[in-house]
Amino acid sequence: MLLVPSWFWEAPTSIFSPKGTPAHFIFGLSMFVLAITAAIFLAVGGVLAYVLIRYRRVTDPNREPAQIYGSNQIELSWTVIPVLIVVVLFLTTARVIFDTEYASKPSSALDVVVIGHQFWWEFRYPKLGIVTANELHVPVSDPRRPTPTYLEMSSADTDHSFWVPQLAGKMDVIPNRVNVMWIDPESPRLYLGQCAQYCGVQHAKMLIRVYGQSQRDFDTWVAQQQQPANQDGAREEGQSVFLHNACVNCHTVRGTAATGRFGPDLTHLAGRDTIASGAIQNTPENLRKWIDNPDPMKPGCLMPAMHLNDHDLTAVTAYLTTLH
Amino acid sequence: MADSFPLTGAIDLTSAPKARPLALEVLHAWVTTVDHKKIGLMYIGYALVFLVVAGLEAVVMRLQLAVPHNSLVSPQVFNRIFTMHGTTMVFFVGMPILFGFGNYLIPLMLGARDMAFPRLNAFSFWIAAFGGLLLYFSFLGGDGLYGAGTAPDVGWFAYAPLTAKVFSPGHSTDYWTLGILLSGVGTIGTALNIVTTIVAMRCPGMKLSRMPLLVWLYFVTCCMVFVAVGPLTAAQIMLSIDRYLGGHFFDTQAGGSAVLWMHFFWIFGHPEVYILVLPAFGFVNEIIPVFSRKAIFGYPAMVAATVAIGFISLSVWAHHMFTVGLGPGANTFFTLATMVIAVPTGIKIFNWIATLSGGNIRFTVAMMFCVAFLFQFLVAGLTGIMLSASPFDWQLSGSYFVVAHFHYVLVGAILFTIFAAFYYWFPKMSGRMLDETLGKWHFWLFLIGFHLTFDFMHIPGVLGMPRRIYTYEFDRGWGVWNLIVSGGVIFQVVAIGCFVFNLLRSYSKGRIAGPDPWDAWTLEWSTESPPPVYNFAAIPAVQSRRPLWDLKHPEDPDSNYEM
Numbered sequence: 001m002l003l004v005p006s007w008f009w010e011a012p013t014s015i016f017s018p019k020g021t022p023a024h025f026i027f028g029l030s031m032f033v034l035a036i037t038a039a040i041f042l043a044v045g046g047v048l049a050y051v052l053i054r055y056r057r058v059t060d061p062n063r064e065p066a067q068i069y070g071s072n073q074i075e076l077s078w079t080v081i082p083v084l085i086v087v088v089l090f091l092t093t094a095r096v097i098f099d100t101e102y103a104s105k106p107s108s109a110l111d112v113v114v115i116g117h118q119f120w121w122e123f124r125y126p127k128l129g130i131v132t133a134n135e136l137h138v139p140v141s142d143p144r145r146p147t148p149t150y151l152e153m154s155s156a157d158t159d160h161s162f163w164v165p166q167l168a169g170k171m172d173v174i175p176n177r178v179n180v181m182w183i184d185p186e187s188p189r190l191y192l193g194q195c196a197q198y199c200g201v202q203h204a205k206m207l208i209r210v211y212g213q214s215q216r217d218f219d220t221w222v223a224q225q226q227q228p229a230n231q232d233g234a235r236e237e238g239q240s241v242f243l244h245n246a247c248v249n250c251h252t253v254r255g256t257a258a259t260g261r262f263g264p265d266l267t268h269l270a271g272r273d274t275i276a277s278g279a280i281q282n283t284p285e286n287l288r289k290w291i292d293n294p295d296p297m298k299p300g301c302l303m304p305a306m307h308l309n310d311h312d313l314t315a316v317t318a319y320l321t322t323l324h
Numbered sequence: 325m326a327d328s329f330p331l332t333g334a335i336d337l338t339s340a341p342k343a344r345p346l347a348l349e350v351l352h353a354w355v356t357t358v359d360h361k362k363i364g365l366m367y368i369g370y371a372l373v374f375l376v377v378a379g380l381e382a383v384v385m386r387l388q389l390a391v392p393h394n395s396l397v398s399p400q401v402f403n404r405i406f407t408m409h410g411t412t413m414v415f416f417v418g419m420p421i422l423f424g425f426g427n428y429l430i431p432l433m434l435g436a437r438d439m440a441f442p443r444l445n446a447f448s449f450w451i452a453a454f455g456g457l458l459l460y461f462s463f464l465g466g467d468g469l470y471g472a473g474t475a476p477d478v479g480w481f482a483y484a485p486l487t488a489k490v491f492s493p494g495h496s497t498d499y500w501t502l503g504i505l506l507s508g509v510g511t512i513g514t515a516l517n518i519v520t521t522i523v524a525m526r527c528p529g530m531k532l533s534r535m536p537l538l539v540w541l542y543f544v545t546c547c548m549v550f551v552a553v554g555p556l557t558a559a560q561i562m563l564s565i566d567r568y569l570g571g572h573f574f575d576t577q578a579g580g581s582a583v584l585w586m587h588f589f590w591i592f593g594h595p596e597v598y599i600l601v602l603p604a605f606g607f608v609n610e611i612i613p614v615f616s617r618k619a620i621f622g623y624p625a626m627v628a629a630t631v632a633i634g635f636i637s638l639s640v641w642a643h644h645m646f647t648v649g650l651g652p653g654a655n656t657f658f659t660l661a662t663m664v665i666a667v668p669t670g671i672k673i674f675n676w677i678a679t680l681s682g683g684n685i686r687f688t689v690a691m692m693f694c695v696a697f698l699f700q701f702l703v704a705g706l707t708g709i710m711l712s713a714s715p716f717d718w719q720l721s722g723s724y725f726v727v728a729h730f731h732y733v734l735v736g737a738i739l740f741t742i743f744a745a746f747y748y749w750f751p752k753m754s755g756r757m758l759d760e761t762l763g764k765w766h767f768w769l770f771l772i773g774f775h776l777t778f779d780f781m782h783i784p785g786v787l788g789m790p791r792r793i794y795t796y797e798f799d800r801g802w803g804v805w806n807l808i809v810s811g812g813v814i815f816q817v818v819a820i821g822c823f824v825f826n827l828l829r830s831y832s833k834g835r836i837a838g839p840d841p842w843d844a845w846t847l848e849w850s851t852e853s854p855p856p857v858y859n860f861a862a863i864p865a866v867q868s869r870r871p872l873w874d875l876k877h878p879e880d881p882d883s884n885y886e887m
Contacts, residue, residue, distance in 0.1 A: 011801035013788025015719040026715045033713050037706040044673065044702055051681045052695060055616070064877075065684045069885050070622035070675075078674040079667060086663045093663075093713040094656050100715060101652040158486045159582055161647060161722060165788040169718020172647045174583065175485060175576035179649035192800075196722040196790040197647075198479045200486060201399050204793035300399050 012192045015165045019191065020184050021141075021148075022100050022168035029096045036089065100169075103182065106146055110138060114153040116160030116173035116195070118302055119202035120264055120277040130225045131252070133264030134277045135209045139218040141184030147215070148184040158200055164193030164210050172197055185212030194278075201300030207278030228255030229267045230322050238319025241312045250303070253323065263303060269323045276301065288317040334850040335839065336861035358442035359857055360427050363449050365753065367424030370453055371417045372824075377460075378412035379820060381405045383813055386777075390810035392798045402794035403477040404496075408459070410480030411500065414596065415507045416456040418738065422603040423514050425745055426542045428753065430518060432848035432855060433536045435527025435864040440520035444513050452510030459503030462496050476500035479792060481593065482563075484574030484585035489567050498567065501560045508557040515546035515553075527847075528865040533627075534886075536846045536869065537620060538606035540627050544634040545602045548595045551638055556592035559585060583648060590641035598637040601733060602630065604741040605672060608694050611748050612676055614844045615691040616683030619870065619882065622675045629668035629675075636665045646714040647721050655714045662712035669705055673698065688842075689763030693744035696771055700736030704729060707782070725785025731778050743770070743823070750827070751841045755853040756834030762826040770819035776812025780805050845870035 009016040018027040114136075115122040123136050138149040153162060155175040163170035164183070171181040185191060195206035213221060242248070243257055250263035258266075269275075275282045275290055276298045290297055292313055293305035308316065345353070354362060384405055388396045397405070427445065431438055439445045462475045476496040478487050487497050522543045526535070535543075563585075565571035572578040574585045613620045620626060642650060642658040676698060685691070707729040711717050720726055743766070750758045784802040796802055840849040849872060851860050868874050868882035 009786075011787040013800055015786055015788065023719075026719055029713060030710070030716045030719070033710050033716060037709055041702060041706055044677075045699060048677050048680075048698055048702075051677055052685065055680060055683045056685045056687065063684060064617050065682055067619045067880075067882075067885070068621060068678075068682060069619055070625065070678075074678070075622050075625045075671070075675075079671060082667045082670045086667060089709070089713065090660050090663050093659050093715065096713075096715045097652050097655050097659070101655070158491055159483050161790075163722075163788075163790065165719060169715060170647050170721060171649060171718070174648065176579065176581065177583065177649070193788070194790060194793075198403075198483070198486070198792040200491065201403060201477075203403075203790075204399060204795050207797070 013165045013194075017166060019186050019189075020167040021186075022182065022184075023166055025096050025100055026169055029093060032092060033089065036085065040085075105150060105182070106148065108145070108147050109182070110147060110149045112136065112138070112149055112151050114151045114162060114173065116153070116155040116157075116162070116199070117262075118157050118200050119195070119206040119298075119300075121162075121206070121208060122156075122264065125222075128222055128226065130222065131254075131265040132225065132268065132272075134207070134274065135211060135272050137211045137213055137218060137221050138183065138185060139215050140186060140188050140212045146184060148182045150180060150182045153179045153181070159197045160195045160199045160206070161197035162193070162208065163196035164191050164208055166191050167193075167210065170196045183210070185210065188212050188214050188217065192278075202298055205277060205279040205298050205301075207274075209274065209278050224271070224324075225268055229253045230324055231255065232322055238315035238317070238322075241308070241316040242319055245306065245308070245312075245316075246304070247306070247316075266320065266323060270321050271324050284317055284321050287320060288313060291316060291320075334860045334862065334864060335852050336856065358438075358446045360431050360439045360442065360445060361753075361855060361857075361859075363445050364424045364426070364428030366453075367420045367427060367449055370456070371421035371424060374412050374416040374456060375421070376820070376824075378409050378417060379817075381409040381412070383817065385409065386810040386813045388794060389796075389806050391807065392796050392800075392803050394795055397794070399794040400474075400477065403479075403792070404475040406792060407476050407479050407482075407500070411459065411476075411504070412456070413734070414480065414600075415504055416452075416459070418600045418734070419507065419511055420452060420456075421742055422545075422600060423511070423518075425607070425742075425749070426518055426603060427514070429749065429848060430521055430539055430542060431525065432752075432851070432859055433539050433846050434522065434525055434530055435847050435860060435866065436521065436525040437859050437863075439517050440525055441517050445517050448510040448513030448517065450510075451513070452507045455503045455506030455510065458506065459499055462499035462503075465495065465499070481589050482585075483589075484563075484580070484582045485576040487563055487567075487585075488575050488577070490577065498564070501563055501567075505557055505560045508553045508560070511549055511553050512557075515549035518542055518546045527863050530866050533624075534866060534869045537609035537623065537626055537630075538603075541602045541606035541609065541630055544630045545599050548599050548602075548634050548637065552592045552595035552599065555588050559588035559592075562588075583645075586645055586648060587641070590644045591638075593644065594641040595637050597730075597733065598633055600738055602633070604697075604738040605630070607741045607745040607748070608676065608697060610844075610846065611690050611694050611744055612679055614748075614842050615686045615688055615694075616680050617686075618679055618683045619873075620675070621678035621681075622671075623869065623886075625671055626675055629671040632668040633665060636661060636668070640665060643712060643714070643717070644721075646717045659712055659714045663709065666705060666709055666712075673702060673705075688747065689758070689760055689767055690744045690747035692764070692767050693740045693747065696767075697737055697740040697744070700732055700740065700774075704732035704737055707732065720785060722790055723785035724789045724791055725782050727791050728778050728781035728785060731781070735774060736778065740774075743767075746823075746827070748842070749848075750830070751834075751837030752848055752853045752855070754831050754834070755837055756830055756832075757837050757841060758830045758834060759826050762822055762829075766819050766822040766826060769815050769822065773812045773815025773817075773819055776815065777809050778812075780808045780812070784809075840872070843876075845873040847871055 018024045113124040113126060121134050124131050139147045141147045153173045155173045160173040161170045162173055167183040167185055168181060171179050189212055191210040193208040195203055248258040248260055250260040252259050252265045254267040272282050279298055280286050291306050294301050294303045388394050388402055474496050478492060478497055522539055562573040566573055566575050572580040574580045576582050640662045643662045646655055711720055747758050747763055783805045787801055789802045837853045839853055847864055868886055870882045874881035
């Protein structure tokens, strides 16, 4: 593994290119476990290979070798040595478990409520009054003045699992249960992940995007998200289409009559890079196709085809693209 | 040695050949039989059919995943196929094929004429068989009156609340529930039968400490079935109550618990792994000594390790739930329990190596499969240790690394030993040898295919690929690995073709085996191949673990050395 070039492990979702404290904890442990298991493999596999070659039948086929029935001393030795290895492995592991799960929460931590849905993510920042979807914005954490983000997670429907490998191990998102995990990205960039617990038809395209941002960028983003929806006059027709169709049953646009909660909050939709839980780039063309009929783009997703006429479709798309 | 009949009296030389029966008579005889050998063969044949079916399902999945953004099958179809593949392989291939060999071999190895409860045996087989048919009937009847059929799509561990009526309308999930319920009834029946047979039907002189190790392993397996299958069956009943009688056990929308289902499922599911792998160890325990020409090294340690695995395996289930958020206490406990199980498992590997050491090793096809098993099981055990370290598991759980790990166990260890068992015992079951040349083709092709598929499958897991996704993104770096993984499937398909062809051809054209083609030592080789209905003309009596060794080497019998 150490002989393998580093670019190989630098895939955007590799568990071996950690970019946050919990992922670093796990990476350290996994290197230790890999070293021990590799040593065991070489030792036991080597002896096995030697025995197979050394004792293959080359002599008189009818010769019966000496019959050996066992030896208590040998049995004892290959019981005690593995026990010692297990003790070492266990104690090292236990330490990492407690370091991660019992880490004390600093007062500067950011709280985010994560709600898994079929097949998208809802992110609520209760202290900041922000609701968004699929793209989680968090501040990067400086080790001298840590600002980790604590995720309180639950599910609105089936089981999901929140997994962004470069930041932390996964944690299941289960209905009627609140699980907590924390992340602290070390540099400002995009981190990718996806749902890791089978949750229904579109489990595959329930992607996660975590935007690590410098504190200043994050504050700017927060201030922008706290605004109600853009109220420019130019898109009044599109807004009317939006408000007079079934869109409002599922979607919220803050500052309007649309208060549905079944689907993602669209108040600042145009500020997102993707739609369909990270599966599709957020361009006006894609958005238009999506509103017309999402199923070909994400088969099995729960948003119905809206069957608007061309005029209404164009108008509502234009409206949504103004929701910065 | 092969031409002498070591146990004089085991073979009846007086009976006259009978006329060839009509096809209908043959069919009637098979359907109504209570003979443990015929039931064993039916179990094996039924499992082989499902092996091919579930194998083809795997082929479809690998075609779909070979390249990113593939659209060969829809997500709906893909989800049904992985559900059916997993469910079929565990419940309708693994369990029946192992019970098939157990049914066939245990009475013969114990010097008995049949199982303790022959009619229960037939009942258990048929109810399990109909469980499998019911599961597959879902392809026709899954949606009931609503339209075309659909197979279950909830995954083989069917986590709540995805199985609730609101998320799984129609009847496909009910076919899954009922199929497994029936299979569970059959499994418990057969386990009861095997345990009773072992306790009560041993021939004179066959003390527990003289039983072949294979019989010991089945004994422990079946005891584990009693503990493990009950909760699964109970959970299926509870799920049906939820779905049809307004229960709320797992119905989270009405306050039920999704985690409760996980506990019920995995208190079955992890012992189940050992239920499948212990009989496989049993095959290895018989085959390695015979082809090393040595007694098994450390018989008492092997028995003790098996019993230890049996007990410890009942306390490791929540290592499937490290990501559920059970807290550091539970995670620590289950990490320790899981790591501890490596100790008795290691003891087994070391004893096999010690058995080989100093031997005169014959690389027959059966032995080659056992040797491959040893290496592969070693790797599977070591990746298991990685997964047992719960923080490492927080990354690896639910990823393709886990899929690779458990296929290393289920294919690399269990299926390889099942193939070994076929090459080793087919002569006893059919009276004819399997062709060794075709067998070598089978072995090498399957070995190459296995390693292409399952070695490289670890890598996308480490690179963040979750299991059960029907497609994936271009930018993740998983494409090339998935292509290699899918490429290995071609070799495996050809290898299985060689195997099936070998079975069919050798059944009618294979070399006549005689009673003891391998110069082996356990009682099944003392009688004719295939054995008559009554197994032994006269019930044998034994003085050691290797009665046929004693007869072949009267100057140096085993009984002098055994403790």
